[in-house]
Amino acid sequence: MNAFFATVRRDLLLALRRKSEVLTAVFFFVIVTSLFPLGIGPEPVLLKKIAPGILWVAALLATLLGLPRLFAADHVDGTLEQMALSPSPLGMLVAGKILAHWLLCGLPLVLLAPVLGLQFDLDASALGILTLALLLGTPLLSLIGAIGAALTLGVRGGGVLLALLVLPLYIPALIFGAGAVEAHIAGLGAGGHLSLLAAMLALAVFFAPWATTAALRIALE
C-alpha cells in the first residue's frame, strides 16, 4: 500500500514541476464549455437543455487530453521498466498512477463544473447533481482511459488511436452522467442514473488496473 501512495506522490510531484501539462486540460475544459453560451447567445431554455451534454462531452475530451502522457513519459525514460521489475505489484503502482491522473485531470473538472454550469442557467440543485455525476464519472473516465493508454503505448500516432479506442467506451458514462442531470431537471429524480454510474465505477476500480497492467506488460516486451 505504501508503494501505491508513493506512486501518487511521485506523479503529483512530477506534475508540479510541469504545471503547463496539467493546466492545458483544465483550461481546455473551461474554454470549450464557455464557447457554447457565447456562440448560442442568451437563450436560457436552449442552454439549460444542452448544458449536461456539453459539460460532459467537454469533460470527456479534457480527460482524453491528459491520457497519452499517463504512461508515455515513464515508458520513454525507462522508469516504467523499473516499475515492472519492482517487488511491489505493478497493478498497485498502476492504480496509483491512475489515481494521480484523476487528481490532476478529473478532480479539477469536478470542482469547476458548478461554476461553469452557471453559464447555462442551471439552478443550484441541478448543479449539485451535475457535480455529483462528474465526481462518480471522471474516475471512471480515468480508469477506462488508462487501459487505452496502455494498449496504445509506444504505437506511432498513438494519440489519435487512443481517442478512437477510448471514446466509444466512454459512451455509457456519458449517457448516464448527462442523463442524471437531464432526469433531475425533468423532475424524474437522478437516483437511478447515479447508481448505475457508481456501479460502473465499482466495476472499473476492480478490473481496469488489472487490464492496464496486462497491457503494459505486453507493451514492455
Place this chain on the structure above:
Amino acid sequence: MLNVSGLACSRGERRLFADVGFSLDAGEWLHVQGQNGAGKTSLMRLLVGLSPADAGEIRWRNEPTPSIEFRRDLIYLGHHAAVKEDLTPLENLRLSAALDGIALDERAALAALIRLGLRGREDLPVRVLSAGQKRRVLLARLLTRPAVLWVLDEAFNALDVAAVKLLGELIAEHLAHGGMAVLTSHQPLPVPGGRTLVL
C-alpha cells in the same frame, strides 16, 4: 542460485540465440559478450523477465522466475536513464526506493550520491546534469537498494575513467558480500574473476 538452461530467443524470423545455459552462485559473475545485434540486451531482458523466452527455463533459488521473490533480489539497469529529469537525484533515489516498498532515509540516499561523486548536485534537477552524471544517479541505486543479483546492461557506457573504476569496486564489493552479477560490455571489465559467455 541462478540456473539458466536451454534459453532461446528470436526476433521475428531471425533466431538470435538458442540453447544458452549457465548458472551462478554466490560471489560469481558472468560477462556476456557478443557483437552488436548478437542479442546481449535481449538475453538480459529475458533473464529479468521483461520479455518471455521462446524456450528454456530460468530458475532462481530453485523456483521458476519471474516471481516476487526474484524481483526483490534483483536490480536491473538497462540502456535507459531510468531517472526522472524533473526531479533531483535525491528525490529520484528516494521515490524509486518508495516505489519498491523500501524506506530510504535522506542520509542514506545522500551518502550513496556522495559515494558516486555527486556531492553538491543532489538538489539540482537531473535535467541539468551531464549524461555521465545521470548514469551515476542511476548507479546510486546499487547502493540504496539491497539486492543479490545485479543485471547490468552496458552499465559502463558514458562513464569517465574514475567512475568506471568506482563501478568496478562496487561490483567487487557486492561479489565479496555474496552477491552475483551479470554484465554486458564491449570493454574489458575492471572486475576480477568472472566467467565469459559469448553469444
